[in-house]
Amino acid sequence: MSLILVDVLAPGGPRPADPEAPLLHADDLGAVRGDGVFETLLVRDGRACNLARHEARFRASAAMLRLPEPDMGLWRRARELALAAWPGGEAAMRWVYSRGRESTGRPTGYILISPAPPRRTRVRVLLAERGFSLDAGARAPWALIGAKTLSYAANMAALRHAREQGHDDVLFTTAGGELLEGPTSTLVLVRDGALATPDPGEGILPGTTQAALFAEAAAAGIDCAAGRLHAAELHAADSAWLVSSVRIAARITAVDGMALPDPGEAAERDFRRLCDRALAR
């Protein structure tokens, strides 16, 4: 598998590194504590999509973790180096920024490009209680609900749990059955020609793809709203989607084994086109 790696915080500035050689020390707090943040961007047509929103969330996540403010000039130079080295084709570009070595206190930062994994355009999801209350983000800011941290073990465990039971993905809910998000995606519902998503203020990660989609839709005169959504609304919607940077949009075809209504090919195509247009800006 071809990979492109750029060491963003190398002394002297960003420089390409061999992805087949080790980069991180054993005491890197990213590796031993998950103490850092990341972003994953879609690389399409030789450029990184939805860049401004990813940059904004990256900076916000770093601030929530009290990491030193990232020097976005360095990250931009590193990004250009990485894109220039990428041979082409759609890809996932990861930005990883950790607190760095425990023994030196110097932060670690790198950009890694890897081929986009095969896209799953339709998914059967399992509803899974996330285990914390809807307002945890407000009452327990140390829970870092709105930061995209490297501490994703529980998200990965939820995905494994779902796949062991024959589902493709997960949709987290509160104990009361309110819809939150996927482990690596944001939920979007289409209802009567309008778009809806769970309120990003309510204990979920603000989705960059969802935000781009809503901006594009609003500009096209489509009604868009964020609010509380209950699990029952999945079945009442015209269609339900998990959106994320690299996968873009996967239509939810079943929830806990119960099929959702098929919106028809034209509706599905329209939604995907809207996403593609949003990412092309």
Add this chain to the structure above:
Amino acid sequence: MSLILVDVLAPGGPRPADPEAPLLHADDLGAVRGDGVFETLLVRDGRACNLARHEARFRASAAMLRLPEPDMGLWRRARELALAAWPGGEAAMRWVYSRGRESTGRPTGYILISPAPPRRTRVRVLLAERGFSLDAGARAPWALIGAKTLSYAANMAALRHAREQGHDDVLFTTAGGELLEGPTSTLVLVRDGALATPDPGEGILPGTTQAALFAEAAAAGIDCAAGRLHAAELHAADSAWLVSSVRIAARITAVDGMALPDPGEAAERDFRRLCDRALAR
């Protein structure tokens, strides 16, 4: 700072590695997803303390994350190599075991010894709501409450939050005020000559130091119990402690800025001696 590093899963078996040279690849799932487990042991008098309990929890954590079952023979050989190389003095020995490189699927495992940090023997703690419900461990197993994962960003954030406000450490509680654990420690109360700790079945990590202490205490005829403890009981206890492998025991002197009663030097010394005896087995 002197460090000792052993690559546990190197081809050909465990071998010492240079801790000042990078060990982990940029796409290690431990580093990009916090997708792995760890243990931290006290090294004292040239040996790793409380070994059987750490080994048991390590294996249990790996199983909860569906990591390949660790080959404990390899980990034991690696441990002996690391201990033989350690120049002496009390130290922290970390075992880190991750899902490994995304691009190869080969797990990563290493042992790192570093000098024990200066011990804080008394701490002022901040009560902090952890943000998930008491029974999350049972209802949402993917939350991995009972596994010691590399995804510690929220624990580190809680400690930073407390320190920014002039406290030394954190004691997590439920929304209802029930006591859970510290971000890197277990709570033990002394009341009327008996020991109490929050029930490890109730959404907290089973503490290896607490277990060793309770075993030693029970053998000495001291009553030991695990159960639900409310925040108010901190003030009613004779003394309250955060116990963990390397720090061993830190007495809680204040909670949310309110001083706890001082048990007196003799009581404090007795508790520390009990801990030391427990770890010497």
